[in-house]
Amino acid sequence: MDRSSPQFDKVLHQPIRLSTVAYLVRCGGSAPFTRINELIGIPNGHLSMHNRVLADEGYVEMRKSFVDRRPHTLLVLTPKGRRAFANHKAALDAMTEAPAMEAAG
Numbered sequence: 001m002d003r004s005s006p007q008f009d010k011v012l013h014q015p016i017r018l019s020t021v022a023y024l025v026r027c028g029g030s031a032p033f034t035r036i037n038e039l040i041g042i043p044n045g046h047l048s049m050h051n052r053v054l055a056d057e058g059y060v061e062m063r064k065s066f067v068d069r070r071p072h073t074l075l076v077l078t079p080k081g082r083r084a085f086a087n088h089k090a091a092l093d094a095m096t097e098a099p100a101m102e103a104a105g
Contacts, residue, residue, distance in 0.1 A: 006090035011057050013088070016040060016050045021059060021085045024077040033062075033073035051075060059084055 012018050019040050024031060037047050054060040059081030063074040077085075 006087050006094055008091045009084050009088040011053060011059065012084055014050070016042060016047065017054055018088070020047075020050065020054065020075070021077065021081055024060070024075060025082065025085055029082075030074055030076040033075060036075060054081065057081075057084075 012021060020036055023036055023039060033047070033051070040047060051060065051062060054075075055062050057080075058078055061076045061078060063076060065072050065074070
């Protein structure tokens with residue numbers, strides 16, 4: 001691929017972060033932490049760590065509040081996160097649409 005081709009995003013290439021952002025894209029851009037955790041099915045501490053990476057990169061915002069005296073975290077996809085996902089997906093699409101390489105020999 002040349003430099004103008006879509007490039008894989010190193011932050012999103014990790015499966016848990018990719019799953020999180022893909023879900024946010026599918027559900028309209030925001031979802032409760034607990035819902036994402038249920039869908040991905042990993043321990044809370046692991047998802048928190050990955051969400052922090054996404055937030056530090058500017059791909060998501062974590063909005064914390066209390067609902068019925070219980071902590072509630074909403075993950076919100078940012079425009080930067082949406083662009084990063086679109087570019088990462090375009091790189092995957094380009095890879096799968098490329099002509100198959102002929103076997104040597």
